Amino acid sequence: MLDYIFVQQTVEKWRISRRRIQKLCEENRIDGAVRFVHVWAIPKYAEKPADARKKKIDKGENYAK
DSSP: OTTEEEHHHHHHHHOOOHHHHHHHHHTTOSTTOEEETTEEEEETTOOOOOOTTSOOOOOSTTOOO
């Protein structure tokens, strides 16, 4: 259990709501997150998933100047 943190520690680390983290876990968007009864355990070094609500802007050759 030393390689895992819980939702509250993840809230402090990522600065997003407790409910949002729970939802990300439910949607399998956090690699390695495991549920034990009513508690989510998140790998200590898991990265915060990208916000799917935000679109990336392509700044390549097709980018209008």
